[in-house]
Amino acid sequence: MKNKKFDIIIIGGGIMGSSTAYHLLKADSSLKVIVIEKDLSYEKSSTTLSMVNARIQFSLKENVQVSQYAFKILENFEEVMAVDGAKPAIFYRREGNLFLHDKKSEPAAQRAFHMQKELGCAIEWWSPEKIKTNYPIYKNLDNIVGGTFGPQDGHFDAYAVLMGYKAKAKSMGAQFLQDEVVTLITDGDMDGNGACIQGVKTGLGKTFSSSNVVNCTGAWAARLVKTIGIELPVNPVKRQVFAVTPKFKPDCPLPLTVLPSGFYFRTETGGLLLLGKSMEEDPTGFDFTWDQDRFEHLWGELYDFAPVFESLKLIKGWAGLYAVNTLDANAILGQWPTLSGFYLANGFSGHGLQQGPAVGRYITELILNKEPKLDLSIFSPERVLFKKPIFEDGIV
Numbered sequence: 001m002k003n004k005k006f007d008i009i010i011i012g013g014g015i016m017g018s019s020t021a022y023h024l025l026k027a028d029s030s031l032k033v034i035v036i037e038k039d040l041s042y043e044k045s046s047t048t049l050s051m052v053n054a055r056i057q058f059s060l061k062e063n064v065q066v067s068q069y070a071f072k073i074l075e076n077f078e079e080v081m082a083v084d085g086a087k088p089a090i091f092y093r094r095e096g097n098l099f100l101h102d103k104k105s106e107p108a109a110q111r112a113f114h115m116q117k118e119l120g121c122a123i124e125w126w127s128p129e130k131i132k133t134n135y136p137i138y139k140n141l142d143n144i145v146g147g148t149f150g151p152q153d154g155h156f157d158a159y160a161v162l163m164g165y166k167a168k169a170k171s172m173g174a175q176f177l178q179d180e181v182v183t184l185i186t187d188g189d190m191d192g193n194g195a196c197i198q199g200v201k202t203g204l205g206k207t208f209s210s211s212n213v214v215n216c217t218g219a220w221a222a223r224l225v226k227t228i229g230i231e232l233p234v235n236p237v238k239r240q241v242f243a244v245t246p247k248f249k250p251d252c253p254l255p256l257t258v259l260p261s262g263f264y265f266r267t268e269t270g271g272l273l274l275l276g277k278s279m280e281e282d283p284t285g286f287d288f289t290w291d292q293d294r295f296e297h298l299w300g301e302l303y304d305f306a307p308v309f310e311s312l313k314l315i316k317g318w319a320g321l322y323a324v325n326t327l328d329a330n331a332i333l334g335q336w337p338t339l340s341g342f343y344l345a346n347g348f349s350g351h352g353l354q355q356g357p358a359v360g361r362y363i364t365e366l367i368l369n370k371e372p373k374l375d376l377s378i379f380s381p382e383r384v385l386f387k388k389p390i391f392e393d394g395i396v
Helices: 015-027 061-075 106-118 128-134 158-171 218-228 292-305 352-367
Strands: 008-011 033-037 097-101 124-126 146-150 175-178 181-187 196-202 207-209 213-215 234-246 256-258 264-268 272-276 312-325 332-335 342-346
Touching (some): 008 015, 015 158, 015 352, 061 106, 124 128, 128 146, 158 175, 181 218, 196 213, 218 234, 218 312, 234 292, 272 292, 292 312, 332 352, 342 352
Parallel strands (some): 008 033, 008 213, 097 256, 213 342
Antiparallel strands (some): 097 146, 124 146, 181 196, 196 207, 234 312, 264 272
């Protein structure tokens, strides 16, 4: 590659990096943008290993607004991302999310529900009786005082969305390179206010220069920035999903149903049921093995809640990584305070796939000094330096 100087270097070509590349070139087609991704097969990408969900059921206003924007984008994604007449097929299915609440979680859920209504969200509060009426196979509601149902929440093909953004960005002039950034090149005093990003060096020995670099490396984010002395509270945490074929076949698709324990499940095409649960003991590190013993525990929770699923067959399981922000489990977005030109889009803690559209637009606005259409400054990296967390109120 002869020209090694770029207007913007994006490190990481998953949903965040590809969305950002697209939005940059949409805003200014003259920009020279390169996306450096260590594995363009995306075999271990959190984007492609996600169970995939898009929901407005958050308690932090900005997270709700980010999802509202994602809904709008996904509705027209296939048409907007068409390249030379070829449209990505993302199979966007709005089958709903149903969060079940016990007495402990009800107050926070009620606060979030009313806030979402004020923002114009499609959200409903269901009594236990209504839950049973709509889904009579949900038998064990003894400790459930109600549920929040988002009829427009749903899921889609994560790989197709990623490839849609990538193909569109490439058609607009973005370059994608398979290589790994191992060093960030800086100039000035990182402990003062005069440090600037200068570029990156890769594992294949290449150097790329730019005064704007975006870290979109997901679960690997902290490892990269630590090389220049930045301590980012983002850990790679293993999450596991299991796909089963139940003997009982529901008459209609089941929404993503989330129990107070954190156990969740939903139907998938082909007669499958997907199960998962985040646990405190989930290991930190770059481990992609999946544990069949965990499935036995999840099966027990499913059976207790819906005994019709007594008989089922495990088809497959897989593990992916959450980029968990240990400070507050929310995104870290914006320019690092002590390094001019170095932007972060990290720490999404499992919410990143649905936040990709809004994040790509927001990072673009920051780099190009445009007024943000959606103010996401609450997620600024400054709160990491000053240890000022912003928490979701009971719905994570």
